[in-house]
Amino acid sequence: MLNVSIYRYNPEVDDEPYMEDFQFDTEGKDIMVLDVLEKLKIKDPTLVFRRSCREGVCGSDGVNISGKNGLACITPLSEAVKGNKLVIRPLPGLPVIRDLVIDMSQFYAQYEKIQPYMINNSPAPTIERLQSPEERSKLDGLYECILCACCSTACPSFWWNPDKFIGPAGLLQAYRFLADSRDTATEERLARLDDPFSVFRCHGIMNCVQVCPKGLNPTKAIGHIRNMLIRSAT
Amino acid sequence: MVTTVTSFGRSGLSDWLVQRVSAVVMTAYLIFIVGYLLLNSDVSYQQWAGLHSGLPMRMFSLLTMLSVAAHAWIGMWSVLTDYITVRTIGPKAKAIRIFFQLGMIAMILVYLLWAVDILWGI
Numbered sequence: 001m002l003n004v005s006i007y008r009y010n011p012e013v014d015d016e017p018y019m020e021d022f023q024f025d026t027e028g029k030d031i032m033v034l035d036v037l038e039k040l041k042i043k044d045p046t047l048v049f050r051r052s053c054r055e056g057v058c059g060s061d062g063v064n065i066s067g068k069n070g071l072a073c074i075t076p077l078s079e080a081v082k083g084n085k086l087v088i089r090p091l092p093g094l095p096v097i098r099d100l101v102i103d104m105s106q107f108y109a110q111y112e113k114i115q116p117y118m119i120n121n122s123p124a125p126t127i128e129r130l131q132s133p134e135e136r137s138k139l140d141g142l143y144e145c146i147l148c149a150c151c152s153t154a155c156p157s158f159w160w161n162p163d164k165f166i167g168p169a170g171l172l173q174a175y176r177f178l179a180d181s182r183d184t185a186t187e188e189r190l191a192r193l194d195d196p197f198s199v200f201r202c203h204g205i206m207n208c209v210q211v212c213p214k215g216l217n218p219t220k221a222i223g224h225i226r227n228m229l230i231r232s233a234t
Numbered sequence: 235m236v237t238t239v240t241s242f243g244r245s246g247l248s249d250w251l252v253q254r255v256s257a258v259v260m261t262a263y264l265i266f267i268v269g270y271l272l273l274n275s276d277v278s279y280q281q282w283a284g285l286h287s288g289l290p291m292r293m294f295s296l297l298t299m300l301s302v303a304a305h306a307w308i309g310m311w312s313v314l315t316d317y318i319t320v321r322t323i324g325p326k327a328k329a330i331r332i333f334f335q336l337g338m339i340a341m342i343l344v345y346l347l348w349a350v351d352i353l354w355g356i
Contacts, residue, residue, distance in 0.1 A: 160316040200246030
């Protein structure tokens with residue numbers, strides 16, 4: 001039997017959060033952490049967590065699994081269980097709404113700040129704005145982000161200043177639009193980032209890279225933004 | 235864009251660059267001093283005072299002290315804005331942080347002027 005310890009908190013009933021222990025029979029199979037949560041929810045319907053696509057595409061079920069942020073649906077028990085124990089907590093640093101569900105408002109507020117949409121005021125061509133294969137390839141490793149928040153909530157700079165530091169997820173997307181040949185607002189975007197918090201709170205500890213379930217590299221993107229800021233400065 | 239009043243250069247980019255350049259200057263000074271002491275393990279007071287009385291060495295020492303001052307200002311400012319926030323210690327955080335920031339800046343400036351006094355007093 002696998003020991004599963006889950007963070008529980010229902011603000012309407014509980015004075016403070018606590019860890020609840022469950023016994024779980026894996027039947028010898030290497031199933032995903034989400035499968036464990038789903039089966040435990042059948043036993044205890046009050047257990048609350050987010051999930052949707054269950055295949056690592058929607059980014060809903062980001063949780064802290066045995067100390068490391070990840071998507072429950074694509075994390076097998078063989079990677080998550082340490083000493084026959086599985087510990088599941090909500091993503092750290094953001095307010096908990098209930099059990100494993102966090103309030104992601106601050107995360108989205110930072111995402112909104114970087115204007116995550118194409119800005120190009122020139123008249124639209126008849127069919128579409130074309131890119132060369134080389135220009136398009138610059139977006140690889142950036143557009144794949146699913147905004148699961150695993151990276152930003154693994155970042156101490158984001159824990160301390162979630163209202164000022166954009167965080168790895170937001171900055172990866174900031175660079176996605178800075179690197180896009182069709183976007184014409186590069187200077188304006190850069191001007192909005194040159195303060196001691198938005199970008200420069202990143203000290204390059206690379207927790208974001210370590211936890212990204214899509215294998216992306218926000219630290220590298222932040223380095224590119226810094227280089228663009230240096231190049232555009234006098 | 236976040237507005238700041240007590241950061242070293244008011245710009246993230248400028249602080250970032252100053253932090254790197256000052257680190258290089260401090261490293262060069264450290265290597266020089268350690269190297270000098272290793273090569274002259276039996277250094278006398280006259281020799282040591284002689285080294286520091288020349289203008290180029292004074293300039294190098296002053297540049298290093300300026301680097302220490304800027305580096306400490308930027309670093310301590312980051313630490314204070316990380317840990318003394320409304321989020322971590324409550325609504326009085328802003329007043330407490332500004333108190334510590336201004337104290338930190340005053341201390342750095344005092345140390346800097348003291349270093350100038352020492353360097354030119356040799």
